[in-house]
Amino acid sequence: MLRSQFEEDLKKLHTKFDKMGQDVNIAINKSVKGFIDHDKSLAKEVIEEDEKINFQEQDLEKKCFEMIALQQPVTLDLRNIVTIMKASSDLERMGDHAVSIAKSTIRVKGNKRVLEIEEEISEMATHVMTMVSEVLVAYVSTDSQKAIEIALSDKTTNKYFKSIYRHSIQAMKDSPDTVVVGADYLQVAGFLERIGDYVTNICEWIVYLTTGKIEELDLKNFEENDF
């Protein structure tokens, strides 16, 4: 009886977590679309809706806390809850980065643009959003093999970042009137890169959930980053 209560509560937690993750992905999608289309009203939407994501984190936190206090889970059950607690912080911060991208949109208005770099940012965002979708599936199915694959695919995020970095630097060197927008491209690419890092964190929690070990799946190495 108590057991089935726990499992039911855990299922509810997973549903809430999954919903939060999907909302975060919508926020990333909107923020990047807003940035590329210079759509200030879309950007404002992202900023306004972030409160809802923050509330979802608080709600998950509260529920996790109550489950630990009332049901006193041990081993895998406890690990399940701890993982949701930690991973929901990661989701919340991914939402914060979507807000940062939205703020860049509002700032960048009216400056000269470099369409090829914006195209690259759009591709990078598509890759990152795929990672977010996949990690939610891997989380719900506790698929640690998939989690490792997703973490590995963060290398592609870093490749995009480096390419956008190179092209932005070149554009800014070639023409001073692209400096403002170039600096924003670097920032937005940086925010997307960090969203990729948060996905990697969640992958680590999934591995932790199955093995009980916290492993760094941060597979970038020193030389690679020395661009």
Place this chain on the structure above:
Amino acid sequence: MLRSQFEEDLKKLHTKFDKMGQDVNIAINKSVKGFIDHDKSLAKEVIEEDEKINFQEQDLEKKCFEMIALQQPVTLDLRNIVTIMKASSDLERMGDHAVSIAKSTIRVKGNKRVLEIEEEISEMATHVMTMVSEVLVAYVSTDSQKAIEIALSDKTTNKYFKSIYRHSIQAMKDSPDTVVVGADYLQVAGFLERIGDYVTNICEWIVYLTTGKIEELDLKNFEENDF
């Protein structure tokens, strides 16, 4: 008897957390010094020593988990442990940002510099390091009033960021041979700003510890960031 065991274990956790925080502050200090002095060997030290910080997080995590599973704490005791679990993730990521600053140092070598901006970065770093030191004290003494003050002082971090942003953009516009270094100034200032955000997160955990409520102490508002 059990009670005193719990309190002893909690005290040990606090000591470990405090040590980890101090090590993170040393890493930030070294990484910024390395960046300003163009000292590649100091930068490499930061990168190598980050593993130690990651290990500290894992150790704290393991201890927290064991305490929950074995001693089944409730209310404030449980909240104490959850707070350490969450705040140690924040410390670990602050360490990651010190590594990112160190990587910028290795990248920036041999480019034209702008000393006034480097001076500003140095001042910004001093401010951020003070925040880190203070939050460790506020944490150990569970001083939520102080935590709110520290979170408020993150406004100064944002002011530094904006000023460095403006000056870097101007330098890059004025002279194309400062574009590479200017982009790095923006990145390093961005890393420091995020360290400030992580300190603010820890302030939120401290408030949570005393009130049981998760509050956003992110006191930046929309207009302010619209620089």
